[in-house]
Amino acid sequence: MNTTAIKEISFEELLLTREDVIPLLGGKSDYAFLMHEYLDTLFEQGKQIFQIMGGYQVFDKLTFNLEMREIAIGEVNFEVKKVVFNMLKRSSKIAVFVCTAGDKIHELSRQYMAEGDMLKGYVYDLYGSLVVESAMDLVQQSLRLEMEGEGLEITNRYSPGYCGWTVDQQKKLFSLLNQNFSFVTLSDSCLMKPIKSVSGIIGIGHNVKYNDYTCHICDSTNCLYKNLKKHS
Amino acid sequence: MNELLEKLSLAVESGKINKMSPYPPAMKGLDGADELCQQALEAGIKPDVILNDALIPGMGRIGKKFSDGKAFVPEMLIAAKAMSAALKHIKPFFTSGEVKRKGVFVIGTVMGDLHDIGKNLVAMMIEGSGWEVVDLGVDVKPEKFLEAINQHPDCVIGLSALLTTTMVNMEVIVKQIRAHYPDNKILVGGAPLSHDFCKKIGATFYSADPQGAVEFLERSVA
Numbered sequence: 001m002n003t004t005a006i007k008e009i010s011f012e013e014l015l016l017t018r019e020d021v022i023p024l025l026g027g028k029s030d031y032a033f034l035m036h037e038y039l040d041t042l043f044e045q046g047k048q049i050f051q052i053m054g055g056y057q058v059f060d061k062l063t064f065n066l067e068m069r070e071i072a073i074g075e076v077n078f079e080v081k082k083v084v085f086n087m088l089k090r091s092s093k094i095a096v097f098v099c100t101a102g103d104k105i106h107e108l109s110r111q112y113m114a115e116g117d118m119l120k121g122y123v124y125d126l127y128g129s130l131v132v133e134s135a136m137d138l139v140q141q142s143l144r145l146e147m148e149g150e151g152l153e154i155t156n157r158y159s160p161g162y163c164g165w166t167v168d169q170q171k172k173l174f175s176l177l178n179q180n181f182s183f184v185t186l187s188d189s190c191l192m193k194p195i196k197s198v199s200g201i202i203g204i205g206h207n208v209k210y211n212d213y214t215c216h217i218c219d220s221t222n223c224l225y226k227n228l229k230k231h232s
Numbered sequence: 233m234n235e236l237l238e239k240l241s242l243a244v245e246s247g248k249i250n251k252m253s254p255y256p257p258a259m260k261g262l263d264g265a266d267e268l269c270q271q272a273l274e275a276g277i278k279p280d281v282i283l284n285d286a287l288i289p290g291m292g293r294i295g296k297k298f299s300d301g302k303a304f305v306p307e308m309l310i311a312a313k314a315m316s317a318a319l320k321h322i323k324p325f326f327t328s329g330e331v332k333r334k335g336v337f338v339i340g341t342v343m344g345d346l347h348d349i350g351k352n353l354v355a356m357m358i359e360g361s362g363w364e365v366v367d368l369g370v371d372v373k374p375e376k377f378l379e380a381i382n383q384h385p386d387c388v389i390g391l392s393a394l395l396t397t398t399m400v401n402m403e404v405i406v407k408q409i410r411a412h413y414p415d416n417k418i419l420v421g422g423a424p425l426s427h428d429f430c431k432k433i434g435a436t437f438y439s440a441d442p443q444g445a446v447e448f449l450e451r452s453v454a
Contacts, residue, residue, distance in 0.1 A: 025304070025305075025306055030256055030257065031247075031255055031256075031307065033254070033255075033257075034254070113349075113352060117313065118312055118313055118349075119306055119309040122305060122306065122349055125349060161395050161397050161398070162395075162397075164396065166397045167344050167395070167397050168344075189343050189371050190344065191345075191346055191371060
């Protein structure tokens with residue numbers, strides 16, 4: 001049976017502080033005070049700015065084609081690279097997830113950029129990414145707790161666009177989700193709307209594992225945390 | 233160099249936008265790029281001299297620091313804002329024809345990709361170096377590039393992508409541009425790219441950072 005869990009996440013639940021953000025922005029004390037002003041506004045208005053929603057749908061009808069490195073969830077076939085295939089191939093279930101921070105943060109970011117305040121736009125953009133990733137951490141934690149109840153482990157999350165998994169596979173991913181996930185939609189180019197959204201899959205099973213450090217297998221060039229590592 | 237131009241150049245490099253702006257702390261209360269550019273014009277310094285001797289070198293120095301890993305994105309963005317504050321005084325001279333644009337630069341983030349901060353920064357720096365910039369935005373399909381080239385036949389084209397999975401779309405766009413406009417220069421940029429990839433897809437030049445893009449364009453009109 002395919003189980004579904006969707007929840008609204010309040011901005012306060014994320015427990016974000018300046019210290020979570022400043023290092024991601026380079027963190028140099030000379031200009032940090034400028035960011036403090038922007039971030040304080042974001043913390044104050046976060047409740048109004050963010051409409052955070054996330055969830056997952058769990059599928060248990062899976063087929064793994066070792067030779068072709070293909071994963072079929074139900075009738076939908078995904079071509080993934082070796083790195084993703086190897087992490088998921090022992091899964092007995094797969095959760096397809098979606099999470100969004102809402103439209104407004106991106107709109108504000110681009111509004112400030114259009115007005116010539118590139119720095120403020122950049123801070124808002126980065127903060128939007130941090131919010132959606134942090135919210136997805138909570139969604140993933142919910143999945144972990146649910147699966148622990150069944151004696152199962154979960155893997156890290158993997159998304160189209162990363163680890164060689166092409167963005168066009170996003171359409172297939174969204175075709176699996178029921179109508180309760182319509183809070184995120186796809187464009188013709190397979191881009192998510194709201195823009196500050198994430199989607200992907202998480203493996204579940206007795207013989208899967210979560211790796212604390214996966215930067216070495218990821219080819220992301222715009223990851224928040226990779227940038228932090230590079231500049232720390 | 234003229235003292236006023238030196239100060240203006242430093243204001244751009246340091247991100248000192250105007251007198252009111254609090255950054256950088258060491259320049260608090262001093263005139264910024266906005267006031268200094270106005271003063272330079274009032275002192276009779278020609279706008280093209282201001283552009284070439286103050287704005288471009290100032291932005292060039294912070295661009296070099298960024299390339300060398302000695303400055304971060306926020307510093308580049310503050311400097312770009314300072315340059316824009318100065319540029320608004322120069323723009324009327326572009327319109328009147330007193331200062332000639334170096335050319336037209338058409339830029340866009342390729343289809344399938346929405347990342348635009350790097351693209352915007354490149355666009356701002358190139359505009360600041362005296363080019364007319366036509367920004368096509370994000371998720372840009374080949375037809376939109378072709379339409380822009382049709383309108384600006386001698387333009388240089390800039391393609392941006394941030395994902396390994398969307399940079400492949402550059403090849404599709406470059407092929408279509410080459411099929412219709414074989415002689416236009418195509419600049420590509422974005423974190424996952426390389427010189428080899430640029431060569432493979434038939435683009436003209438790859439730049440790892442905004443300053444490299446500015447320098448490429450400078451060379452292309454030299």
